[in-house]
Amino acid sequence: MSRKSLAVLFACLLFVAPLSARESAKPSAQPPGAAIASAHALATDAGFETLRAGGNAFDAAVAVSAVLSVVEPISSGLGGGGFFLLHDAKTGKDVFVDAREMAPAAATQERYLTADGGFDRDRAVNGPWAAGIPGLPAAFVHVAETYGKLPLRTSLAPAIRIARDGFPVYARFARGYQQRREVMERYPGTRAVYLASGAAPKEGEVFRQPDLARTLELLAGHGFDGFYRGEVAAKLVAGVNAEGGQWTGEELAAYTVKEREPVRFRYRDWDIVTAPPPSSGGIALAQMLQILSGWDLQELDEPLRVHLVAESMRRAFRDRTFYLGDPDFVKVPQRLLTSPDYAAGLRATINPSRATPSDLLSGEQTPLEDEETTHFSIIDAEGNRAAVTQTVNLLFGSGLVPPGTGVLLNNEMDDFALKPGTPNAFGVMGYDANAPAPGKRMLSSMTPTFMQSPGKVVVLGTPGGSRIITMVLLGILGFDAGLDAQAVSALPRYHQQWMPDVIEAESGAFTPQVAQSLRALGHSLKLPGDEAAGGRGSSHVWGNLQTVEWDLADNALHGGSDPRNPVGKAAVEAIGATAR
Incomplete structure (x- = not known):
């Protein structure tokens, strides 16, 4: 790790205060089923x-x-x-x-x-x-x-x-x-x-x-x-x-x-409850979303929004490599890594007009988990x-x-x-x-997550290897933008994991104009079809996001099952609604 990286990390320690476990607002009614x-x-x-x-x-x-x-x-x-x-x-x-x-x-x-x-x-x-x-x-x-x-x-x-x-x-x-x-x-x-x-x-x-x-x-x-x-x-x-x-x-x-105690943090109007180590997902989500809280993403044009999201992904995945493992075997600096102050320090390293080369964030590559998960x-x-x-x-x-x-x-x-x-x-x-040890649990990317705002309760997650974390991130951003459960499950997906230094994307995730703008900002892209040009390309579709939401304003339930998976099912029934 470079001297500069250490300086940023330990400088942030001086400003970290203990995170209080914020109490989520209690819903005013029970679900209708x-x-x-x-x-x-x-x-x-x-x-x-x-x-x-x-x-x-x-x-x-x-x-x-x-x-x-x-x-x-x-x-x-x-x-x-x-x-x-x-x-x-x-x-x-x-x-x-x-x-x-x-x-x-x-x-x-x-x-x-x-x-x-x-x-x-x-x-x-x-x-x-x-x-x-x-x-x-x-x-x-x-x-x-x-x-x-x-x-x-x-x-x-x-x-x-x-x-x-x-x-x-x-x-x-x-x-x-x-x-x-x-x-x-x-x-x-x-x-x-x-x-x-x-x-x-x-x-x-x-x-x-x-x-x-x-x-x-x-x-x-x-x-x-x-x-x-x-x-x-x-x-x-x-x-x-x-x-x-x-x-x-x-x-x-x-x-x-x-x-284990879940990871908890605040993003805009949302209380987020998510996975702690040995999952790497919750800490990475806290970092990415708290970095992004410094911008009103909906007010930005798409290339700049994707650029900032990808830069937040890059920094979270870099920390994932060095600090995360089974907390029963290694000391995970969770309080620091999930601190808004630490996120603010990482945000300050992002250049809105230029991609940060991953090798400037010193380090090596990161372990991940395959897509065959549910x-x-x-x-x-x-x-x-x-x-x-x-x-x-x-x-x-x-x-x-x-x-x-x-x-x-x-x-x-x-x-x-x-x-x-x-x-x-x-x-x-x-x-x-x-590293393995008798009885130790291997690091995971699985990131089951709850979201709650004054008007909505959401449950979401997906398979997808290291892309699990970024797909849940994009799902959270989708709900924050006002999309419903089915629209969130269908969102196009992209991913940056620090090493290799490339943004991968599904088919249709970027228009040619957005892709061109991202390359102009200094990003390398790996898109479906790149194989024809001699590259490895990217998978055409990723993940299998499954989500349910409870709209507190009209006391209604909704589900979203990923349209990429034809055998999935989201359903709502009035079970238990009249039995109270």
Whole structure:
């Protein structure tokens, strides 16, 4: 780090005062029902089924999460982890439930080196060494027992039924399997699930997972012990170790979810409640939005607005690299990084008429998480809220299903800095704050978020790797500009993550005139179609934003499901509205 960067950082320390936990204004009425938005219609329907059975938003969150674990193995599952941001309307309490995966004790950095000292990419992303100890099943138990109204068996019933009876394979599922089939078909337990019909899953055919249904039944009947001890745990350990990994039953039994205090800050008229470490998202959001609070973005022309937003992204991602990791293992300077004074110092380094080259902000590149993640948002008739983002990391995770479990394991170990200074699967690097250690949780970009103003309550989030953070940022700016939930979910997206020093954008995010203006300001752009000119280009569409909003002025609920995802569903029902 340069002497100049250190001077800016420590000068800001002199002006930082403790952030007070601002109390959000209490809504004047209760919602007229419930709203749920998720990445699959079956999951949204399961949430409403659970509410009709007398559950609250937290029971519905377990139901939606579990069904997504069944129908979206490309994105999440019992073999992965997630973050549950919850708001209890009765007490006004917000809590962040950290169910991130943990590193097995044997998974040291040395395990990911080849004989000549190089980085073993295959081991980091495929098979037994790629997987961290799963956290999502423990979250189901914790959320149901601590915050729900219903027994776990009721909330898990839709997922058990769908795993047993099956669901139609959709296009993204079938395409994803073809992309990962070489890895998936290495392992007998995976072949038994995905080749059960004798061929790879095809769009439209019914996909059944009886072993996963059995695992969910044991979890429903025995709680934590149904997954982390006993029959399922023994099969998980045996399956991992048979493929050359080193898990122990003691490690599984020792897994715990962590309740953490959310990140809170103010942006214009909004109180924002969002994800703390080991998510990097909340701190980055606080930095970016507080930097941007120095301008009235709606009064600016589009090129200048995008320029300032991209410059805020650049600075937040630079700090993400050096300071963020599992707070149980590293000291995260959260109070400083989320301070308005620190944001003001960063704002002062932005030149409104010229892009700041990233190499002038001294440092290296940053770790990130893959796009194959999922998110859902819920508000119930009592005003309870749930924003949940969950993942197995890469497409179909590690590809490994321990025989007899139906549980597809994550490959979150690649989210650690397994070899400092060496790019991970996505060409980016990490450092000591995010190095693996026994029981440590890898850094994440997942950013489930609440927003509340005097007139509106919003729940939002998305998958998308490191782009999660910037997509949530653009969603917040969209709501602040007065857009409704569906319009926000459809917003075009762009992203700057400090290193590499480039703005990426979706198709249609910038007009040719805006792109030309940004280049004139000194920005490098990577746009869809750039491949034709010899570049790598950018993905045509990103993410899968799911959001619900409660308009307090007319006491109405609305949902927005990302139009990029044809199987998602946002819905509103009057469940519970007349039962008070």
